[in-house]
Amino acid sequence: MFTQPNNWSKLTAQEKREARFASWMDTEKRQFDSPEAEGEYKLRAQRIKDVIDLKEPDRVPITPFIGAYSMKYGGITPYEGMYDYDKYTAAWHAFNREFGLDYLIFSGAFNPGKVYDILGYQVYRWPGGGLSEDVDFQCVEAEYMLADEYDRFIADPEAYYMRVYMPRAFSALEGWAMLPTFFASMELPMAPALMIPAGLPPVQASFKAFLEAGQAALEYAEASGKADGYLQAKYGMPALPGGFTKAPFDYIGDTLRGTRGIMLDMFRQPDKVLAAVDRLVPIATRLGIETATANDNPFVFIPLHKGADGFMSNADFKKFYWPTLKAVLEGLIAAGLVPWNLVEGGYNSRLETIAADPPPAGSTYWNFDQTDMVAAKKHFGDWAAIAGNVPSSLLHAGTPDEVDAYVIGLIDKAGAGGGYAMATGAVLDHTTVENLHAMIDTTKEYGVY
Amino acid sequence: MSQELINAITEMREEDALAITNQLLDEGADPMGILEACRSAMEVIGDRFESGDCFIPELILAGEMLTQISEVIKPRMEEEASQEVLGKVVIGTVEGDIHDIAKDIVTFMLEINGFEVTDLGVDVPPARFVETVKVTGADIVGLSGFLTLAYDPMKETVIALREADPEVKIMIGGGQIDEQIRQYTAADAYGRDAMAAVALAKEWVGG
Numbered sequence: 001m002f003t004q005p006n007n008w009s010k011l012t013a014q015e016k017r018e019a020r021f022a023s024w025m026d027t028e029k030r031q032f033d034s035p036e037a038e039g040e041y042k043l044r045a046q047r048i049k050d051v052i053d054l055k056e057p058d059r060v061p062i063t064p065f066i067g068a069y070s071m072k073y074g075g076i077t078p079y080e081g082m083y084d085y086d087k088y089t090a091a092w093h094a095f096n097r098e099f100g101l102d103y104l105i106f107s108g109a110f111n112p113g114k115v116y117d118i119l120g121y122q123v124y125r126w127p128g129g130g131l132s133e134d135v136d137f138q139c140v141e142a143e144y145m146l147a148d149e150y151d152r153f154i155a156d157p158e159a160y161y162m163r164v165y166m167p168r169a170f171s172a173l174e175g176w177a178m179l180p181t182f183f184a185s186m187e188l189p190m191a192p193a194l195m196i197p198a199g200l201p202p203v204q205a206s207f208k209a210f211l212e213a214g215q216a217a218l219e220y221a222e223a224s225g226k227a228d229g230y231l232q233a234k235y236g237m238p239a240l241p242g243g244f245t246k247a248p249f250d251y252i253g254d255t256l257r258g259t260r261g262i263m264l265d266m267f268r269q270p271d272k273v274l275a276a277v278d279r280l281v282p283i284a285t286r287l288g289i290e291t292a293t294a295n296d297n298p299f300v301f302i303p304l305h306k307g308a309d310g311f312m313s314n315a316d317f318k319k320f321y322w323p324t325l326k327a328v329l330e331g332l333i334a335a336g337l338v339p340w341n342l343v344e345g346g347y348n349s350r351l352e353t354i355a356a357d358p359p360p361a362g363s364t365y366w367n368f369d370q371t372d373m374v375a376a377k378k379h380f381g382d383w384a385a386i387a388g389n390v391p392s393s394l395l396h397a398g399t400p401d402e403v404d405a406y407v408i409g410l411i412d413k414a415g416a417g418g419g420y421a422m423a424t425g426a427v428l429d430h431t432t433v434e435n436l437h438a439m440i441d442t443t444k445e446y447g448v449y
Numbered sequence: 450m451s452q453e454l455i456n457a458i459t460e461m462r463e464e465d466a467l468a469i470t471n472q473l474l475d476e477g478a479d480p481m482g483i484l485e486a487c488r489s490a491m492e493v494i495g496d497r498f499e500s501g502d503c504f505i506p507e508l509i510l511a512g513e514m515l516t517q518i519s520e521v522i523k524p525r526m527e528e529e530a531s532q533e534v535l536g537k538v539v540i541g542t543v544e545g546d547i548h549d550i551a552k553d554i555v556t557f558m559l560e561i562n563g564f565e566v567t568d569l570g571v572d573v574p575p576a577r578f579v580e581t582v583k584v585t586g587a588d589i590v591g592l593s594g595f596l597t598l599a600y601d602p603m604k605e606t607v608i609a610l611r612e613a614d615p616e617v618k619i620m621i622g623g624g625q626i627d628e629q630i631r632q633y634t635a636a637d638a639y640g641r642d643a644m645a646a647v648a649l650a651k652e653w654v655g656g
Contacts, residue, residue, distance in 0.1 A: 068598075125547060131545075131547075132545075134545075135545045135598065136596070136598055138546070138547050138548070138596070140547065141548075141549075141550065259505075259550050260509055260550065263505065263506035263509045263510070264506075264509060264510060264513060266506050267461055267463060267506070267510050268463070310504055310505055310642065311504065311505050311506075312504050312505070312506055313502075313503075313504050313506075316504075316506065344624075345624065349501075391625075391627065391629070392597045392625045393597075393600070393625060393626070393627045393629040393630045393633070394629055396597060396600050396630075396633070397600065397629050397630055397632070397633035398629060426597065426625060429596070429597045429598060430597045430598065430600060430601075
């Protein structure tokens with residue numbers, strides 16, 4: 001947890017940022033097995049900070065998002081990874097021992113199956129939860145918010161989420177649909193109007209499941225903290241990124257209306273879509289601040305989905321996607337945080353639009369996937385840290401020599417003058433041992449400034 | 450009048466497109482002519498998609514408009530619309546992957562361009578592709594996969610298909626698919642998007 005100093009509200013964004021970085025980089029607050037590990041922690045934390053500050057670090061930092069591959073390397077199935085924390089920990093440790101990465105990057109691979117089981121999660125399928133044990137979790141696109149529910153959502157997104165979305169998304173929380181507004185509790189004679197529904201069996205069952213899931217989530221958090229804490233102490237790996245949020249358009253498009261739903265809405269009820277994404281800006285910003293603060297980490301992970309090349313015209317990107325994403329980025333930056341964008345797919349057609357009116361210099365990080373890195377450096381290099389672009393296909397199906405050549409090319413193209421981190425374009429689920437070594441080892445050698 | 454329908458569809462005016470369809474039918478227009486106008490409109494949209502003037506939202510809305518129009522005109526059709534079949538395609542998302550949006554768009558664009566498509570849905574095991582190619586006599590197979598976990602099932606499906614029928618043409622596509630994965634899976638080609646799939650299919654049937 002990051003503790004805000006008393007004068008927090010009087011600090012500038014820059015001062016807030018420095019305070020958050022100082023706390024994250026403070027080795028006194030963390031335990032290390034050796035002075036070497038502590039030294040590595042400082043070095044690595046400074047390395048990524050230099051990149052964000054658009055300076056040349058000692059060498060190019062290595063920052064791929066590690067997904068299901070860590071389990072595969074450790075010899076366990078995705079199912080075991082979700083249901084047996086000891087097995088996951090052993091696999092995660094074996095993976096990190098082997099590859100010597102710089103950071104503990106939010107592992108999308110480690111997730112608690114038990115929590116989703118208790119809640120009856122409908123929006124995803126996972127190994128043991130509708131998928132076979134050797135397949136990674138996947139989203140099930142559907143209209144969890146109906147086309148005619150925008151007004152209700154816009155009027156009160158939290159209330160809508162709790163009473164309409166959550167009962168659809170989690171079958172165990174169906175009882176929440178029966179809850180009246182909490183304003184029912186405003187005076188003594190009215191308070192029972194809130195509490196009577198809370199006594200009904202479906203509502204009670206839902207709260208019981210909610211508490212059970214909370215208990216299971218704590219067990220998971222403990223296992224996760226222990227697994228990462230061990231690596232941090234032993235190898236001096238800082239954790240990245242700490243918080244998370246999404247672009248307002250993706251909140252609606254990913255798990256409320258679905259791709260098809262939101263794309264039809266863009267034609268049929270564009271004003272409602274615009275009002276909804278606007279309404280989400282403070283919520284998305286608050287989520288990023290709260291989660292990053294809880295993890296004492298200056299970075300906020302933002303996976304970008306439906307604004308990618310091909311998903312909409314540039315005119316629509318400027319109208320539906322970018323303004324509210326930018327507002328969220330600015331809100332996070334004002335709170336002293338660094339948005340850590342995972343730009344999935346291609347962003348070749350968006351670079352100019354974003355660069356025309358960018359967020360403040362030295363305040364954002366963009367991990368590109370299939371975007372041309374020469375163009376990215378050209379348009380973003382002056383004001384943002386960029387990373388990524390090692391293709392999943394190359395790591396899975398290429399040779400170590402090909403990976404070496406690709407990585408060297410990236411460092412030459414995107415690494416000149418600093419401001420670049422080596423990373424995969426997508427979350428790392430599949431690779432060969434040799435290819436991943438090639439990516440990491442070549443960067444350590446060739447990426448020295 | 451049918452030009453007005455074409456314009457309404459290509460300009461993404463959904464309500465107008467339906468109103469014009471109803472008006473045409475009331476005036477006694479031939480339902481086949483309306484279908485023909487829809488196809489012409491889709492040709493325009495397909496061209497715009499290829500040239501980067503039109504994107505996935507437009508394809509989805511166009512699909513929606515065409516579905517609604519065919520629902521209106523179907524009861525008025527004396528006989529099934531007969532379109533020359535350019536070729537038969539079997540399509541599906543490979544085993545382990547449950548994503549369908551891109552595959553559905555490819556299916557729609559292939560159908561509108563004269564292909565008879567058998568869509569096997571998602572999480573399709575290799576044996577089902579093989580069996581369906583046999584039953585339908587398809588010339589072309591389209592394998593879809595959104596995630597990197599699709600790489601190996603795609604490769605296995607290509608092997609199984611080739612064993613059963615060395616002549617069948619196989620295309621692959623999806624979020625993380627590129628030339629490297631085409632080589633890895635030994636598919637005949639990969640396509641970036643739905644129009645690339647149509648172009649490949651047409652090329653393969655000699656159209």
